[in-house]
Amino acid sequence: MKNQVLIGCSSFNNRFWRGIFYPDNLSSSRWFEFYCQYFSTYEFNGSFYKFPTVRIFENWYEKTPENFIFSVKAPKEITHIKKFSDCQDRINEFYNVCKTGLKEKLGCILFQFPPSYQFSTEKLHQIISNLDLNFQNVIEFRHESWWNEEVWNAFRENNITFCSVSHPQLPSTIFKDFPLIFIRLHGKPKMFYSSYLPKELLHIKEVIQSKSAFVYFNNTASEAGILNALELKHMLE
Template identity: 25%
Template sequence: MGEVRIGISGWTYPAWRGDFYPPGLVQRRELEYASSRLTSIEINGSFYSLQRPSSYAKWRDETPDDFVFAVKGGRFITHLKRLREVEAPLANFFASGVLALGPKLGPVLWQLPEALEYDAGVLDAFARLLPRTTLEAAALARRHDDRLSGDRVHAETDADRPVRHALEFRSPSFASEEALAQLAAHDIAVVLADTAGRWPKVDRDTSDYRYVRLHGDRELYASGYGPAALDQWAERLRAWSVSQDAFVYFDNDVKGFAPHDAEALMERVGRSAD
């Protein structure tokens, strides 16, 4: 049986205080609290800027032993460089502390901008640079450039573990059979993204696990998931878990639905597994 991980995209949302986060809970304990209720969380700060090894180590230490993080790849790679000539930026990303998560490192998410269309050559070159084990990631990290130095660098791993990658594309051009076959050939999971119809919603198995991002089924980032929708997702997860791991993250955070929907889905999946 595969393992199902359900959680949220990020955890620092002021509007959740006094709702999901109990009144009086200090901000520095929000990750500890969220990780006690959920089984995985996406680290989103890594998308906006390189984080510090000390931050990754702190997040590792504040969460339960069996917890797993997904880490969002940097927008410098995906949005500014647009996947081209990214060996040094990739080295910097993995040197910035990702490996300090140790056994809590889950999939690495690469989210592409809508304007970035499929190019077989660009995708192939990018995919070939991605490390597939933590030893490969550490070797890549040691090739970081002078943007990082001293305590900003963590280029070690305590063990050799697989490193999984997932791609969330927003251009319909990636939904072609050629692109999907190429992603499968490189063992990169296609993110099944529910975006209220804004971007492609592609349910295709291209790796040994499934990755889902739920941004809202009626209103992007804002609407909650009703009982019928959660029942359907629970059934889908149960079918996948017969043979695959699955990671599901709620990103409908604007009105605070994300953590509650995640807990409701966890309850359904647990109930269906009993």
């Protein structure tokens, strides 16, 4: 992926989108097929709640168009329960399941840590040592202590992307000097619900155009996510 901007959402099975995005008469079983007519990437979050299998990802691979790209979120077992401690085998298994099932449609692997996970140099080294650097790794932190030069320098040296977030309690910097730009828009001021204004989307467009970027709208507890995704996509066309 070189100088390509991919825009998508972090969920699709959304009743709020019926009549706004999905036609009223379209069966929900065909919603993802419809989504794929408009977007060429999807952030797969189901793997956060349940460790995936190769067969699950093979099914997703088979039902998506050529050149479709998935970003996949690592299981909370790894990031929230074990927090990268004593789980190298499980991390390797996760990488293998993603690569085997999604093949060339695998984009980024997203590791999102909880707000309770605060910065330390020891934790930083633990993260890097557990990652398979042959993958496009993206790390999303939920505690502001990770916004520091030691982290950013270490990530750059190891070809790891620091996730840019739009989140009510976190800095909204869009990071441009990592392997790629990876933005997760969670909704502000009301997380998962709030829409982004046209001027906010225009700012994102100005930053990411002519770059390699993934932009995922996670403000999907309402109709906001899909409308914002369509609007940003239109701005970039």
